[in-house]
Amino acid sequence: MPASRNKPAARGGIDLGGTKIEAIVVDAENTVLGTARRPTPTTGGPPDVAAQLAAAVRDAAHAAGLETAQLSGVGVGSPGIVDEAGGTVASAGNLPGWGGTFELGPGLSKDLGTPVFVSNDVRVATNAEYRLGAGKQYKSLIGVFWGTGIGGGLILNGKPWLGRGGAGEIGHTVVKLGGRRCPCGRRGCVEAYAGRAAMEAQARKRHRKGEKTILLKLMKEHGRTRMTSAIWERALKQEDKLATDLIDEAVEALGAGIASAINLLDLEAVIIGGGLGVRFGQRFTERIARAMHPHLFNDHRPPDVRLAALGDLGGALGASLLARDKRRLNTR
Amino acid sequence: MPASRNKPAARGGIDLGGTKIEAIVVDAENTVLGTARRPTPTTGGPPDVAAQLAAAVRDAAHAAGLETAQLSGVGVGSPGIVDEAGGTVASAGNLPGWGGTFELGPGLSKDLGTPVFVSNDVRVATNAEYRLGAGKQYKSLIGVFWGTGIGGGLILNGKPWLGRGGAGEIGHTVVKLGGRRCPCGRRGCVEAYAGRAAMEAQARKRHRKGEKTILLKLMKEHGRTRMTSAIWERALKQEDKLATDLIDEAVEALGAGIASAINLLDLEAVIIGGGLGVRFGQRFTERIARAMHPHLFNDHRPPDVRLAALGDLGGALGASLLARDKRRLNTR
Numbered sequence: 001m002p003a004s005r006n007k008p009a010a011r012g013g014i015d016l017g018g019t020k021i022e023a024i025v026v027d028a029e030n031t032v033l034g035t036a037r038r039p040t041p042t043t044g045g046p047p048d049v050a051a052q053l054a055a056a057v058r059d060a061a062h063a064a065g066l067e068t069a070q071l072s073g074v075g076v077g078s079p080g081i082v083d084e085a086g087g088t089v090a091s092a093g094n095l096p097g098w099g100g101t102f103e104l105g106p107g108l109s110k111d112l113g114t115p116v117f118v119s120n121d122v123r124v125a126t127n128a129e130y131r132l133g134a135g136k137q138y139k140s141l142i143g144v145f146w147g148t149g150i151g152g153g154l155i156l157n158g159k160p161w162l163g164r165g166g167a168g169e170i171g172h173t174v175v176k177l178g179g180r181r182c183p184c185g186r187r188g189c190v191e192a193y194a195g196r197a198a199m200e201a202q203a204r205k206r207h208r209k210g211e212k213t214i215l216l217k218l219m220k221e222h223g224r225t226r227m228t229s230a231i232w233e234r235a236l237k238q239e240d241k242l243a244t245d246l247i248d249e250a251v252e253a254l255g256a257g258i259a260s261a262i263n264l265l266d267l268e269a270v271i272i273g274g275g276l277g278v279r280f281g282q283r284f285t286e287r288i289a290r291a292m293h294p295h296l297f298n299d300h301r302p303p304d305v306r307l308a309a310l311g312d313l314g315g316a317l318g319a320s321l322l323a324r325d326k327r328r329l330n331t332r
Numbered sequence: 333m334p335a336s337r338n339k340p341a342a343r344g345g346i347d348l349g350g351t352k353i354e355a356i357v358v359d360a361e362n363t364v365l366g367t368a369r370r371p372t373p374t375t376g377g378p379p380d381v382a383a384q385l386a387a388a389v390r391d392a393a394h395a396a397g398l399e400t401a402q403l404s405g406v407g408v409g410s411p412g413i414v415d416e417a418g419g420t421v422a423s424a425g426n427l428p429g430w431g432g433t434f435e436l437g438p439g440l441s442k443d444l445g446t447p448v449f450v451s452n453d454v455r456v457a458t459n460a461e462y463r464l465g466a467g468k469q470y471k472s473l474i475g476v477f478w479g480t481g482i483g484g485g486l487i488l489n490g491k492p493w494l495g496r497g498g499a500g501e502i503g504h505t506v507v508k509l510g511g512r513r514c515p516c517g518r519r520g521c522v523e524a525y526a527g528r529a530a531m532e533a534q535a536r537k538r539h540r541k542g543e544k545t546i547l548l549k550l551m552k553e554h555g556r557t558r559m560t561s562a563i564w565e566r567a568l569k570q571e572d573k574l575a576t577d578l579i580d581e582a583v584e585a586l587g588a589g590i591a592s593a594i595n596l597l598d599l600e601a602v603i604i605g606g607g608l609g610v611r612f613g614q615r616f617t618e619r620i621a622r623a624m625h626p627h628l629f630n631d632h633r634p635p636d637v638r639l640a641a642l643g644d645l646g647g648a649l650g651a652s653l654l655a656r657d658k659r660r661l662n663t664r
Binding site: 140152154156161162163164165166167168169170172173174175176177179184186187188252253256257259260261263264265266267268294295297298301 | 472484486488493494495496497498499500501502504505506507508509511516518520584585588589591592593595596597598599600626627629630633
């Protein structure tokens with residue numbers, strides 16, 4: 001690639017979420033040259049989603065004064081089961097008609113005229129925090145993304161740890177044998193107590209059984225159909241008992257699950273991100289650290305527990321890093 | 333080291349256990365040339381233990397027709413907190429007077445006239461299974477040593493994973509928030525249900541409260557002061573209800589804890605070793621695999637679960653490998 005010797009090429013990154021597509025174009029120093037955002041299609045199927053991804057990164061490139069073919073590569077952080085080698089995405093339940101497997105990478109690559117690399121959204125966000133965010137000073141860490149579900153991404157000795165492709169499921173650490181039913185169908189997982197979807201289901205169930213809560217009233221007032229991070233935050237501020245109890249249990253479950261991961265891996269740091277994690281901020285990051293402590297085997301040397309630093313652009317930034325890393329690998 | 337080019341030097345390995353010291357000398361192909369065994373001192377302090385380690389490996393060397401100074405190195409697998417760089421061992425609770433830190437490696441090295449490398453006993457045994465035993469065909473695995481406590485050793489992508497030095501504590505994965513008290517002082521750990529010491533404490537407690545069991549009678553009959561693996565096995569064969577219940581709970585806790593580790597790391601294989609693991613054998617290895625299954629997030633692709641293959645010599649063989657690996661590292 002002699003071109004890259006003359007000018008360090010710009011790269012693209014796309015964060016494919018359940019509600020929105022965030023695209024960026026960055027230069028070699030990860031400075032953002034252009035951004036674009038589109039809603040994720042709610043109907044149609046994978047080709048329709050792919051078309052919106054292409055459009056979003058094209059917009060971001062134009063904002064940077066570039067065509068996508070001038071980008072050295074584009075990375076995509078996607079939900080679902082990602083096969084990085086083939087660029088395929090399977091079983092992305094939150095995306096329309098994406099129950100099966102779709103060749104996202106190869107199709108996009110042809111469309112955009114530049115190599116496209118696909119990876120798991122949580123891993124990509126973890127990598128972004130590791131390289132550019134709250135994890136910069138560490139070599140080994142776990143990113144815990146506290147949102148609708150609980151995602152986890154591992155960096156071990158400077159490299160993402162993927163296992164056989166499915167690593168990072170800290171949300172499905174069993175913290176209570178025979179405990180609460182998890183959206184995954186199993187019992188007693190961290191996510192059964194701490195995932196936003198599971199907490200909402202639990203709140204609705206207890207409300208039906210007669211427990212008082214302002215959670216549902218707040219949803220109606222703010223025109224929400226789901227108990228978003230903001231709704232939970234408001235309920236906590238108003239000292240709603242049910243919300244407080246459920247969040248207390250969530251923090252306890254997160255503490256036990258993350259401590260178990262630290263007992264197993266003895267990592268330097270834990271980065272707390274995700275919709276709820278970022279919304280609740282530093283105070284809750286500290287609460288999680290305190291909830292971990294009683295379960296840490298080496299409690300004289302706990303890991304650093306830090307709040308994610310990159311906010312909304314973390315996913316797209318991480319995806320753009322993917323493009324750089326994979327490119328290097330292929331041209332070596 | 334020109335000598336090693338002429339003849340591949342023999343190496344020593346020592347497994348330092350709470351009751352016995354097992355020493356071996358092997359050639360470059362890991363063929364055992366000599367072995368020796370000594371009881372671990374029950375009185376005195378670290379220097380007395382070190383003297384017995386030196387005597388044991390000297391005996392093993394003599395059995396192989398060698399002096400220890402002719403060995404290319406000696407590895408030691410030790411309990412307690414091991415600092416590999418300094419060769420120190422701290423807080424080895426099962427060894428006499430070993431509450432503090434002792435420079436085991438440097439002292440032994442001087443005594444034996446060859447470099448001595450110290451590592452954690454569980455890690456060393458895991459490495460042995462990985463290189464020479466049940467884990468040979470895998471690149472990433474966890475060794476779970478089911479004995480007095482529950483130890484764990486990780487091999488990730490062909491290398492031992494140590495974290496900041498304290499990795500592998502799968503015995504202290506929290507499987508039941510607010511659950512049974514663990515010998516470590518915490519609650520709900522895998523070891524609280526599955527460790528032999530914890531099971532014995534629980535059996536004695538329930539017996540005192542009036543539950544019937546033949547466990548204590550069996551101990552007396554066989555002249556044991558502790559509920560050894562063999563005692564548990566006999567009680568199970570005679571369908572003792574309390575023993576059966578406790579072992580069922582142990583298997584359930586192991587299943588949940590190991591499944592959580594797999595959900596996090598997505599490893600290829602789990603190797604079950606340790607006093608109880610090896611004693612109970614293949615049938616229980618399969619029971620643990622079945623107990624894991626309900627908790628596996630990627631349950632369509634469970635890891636292989638295999639019984640440790642090296643038996644009693646695993647620890648010493650693993651220690652001898654340590655000597656080879658560290659030697660290579662230093663002479664590169």
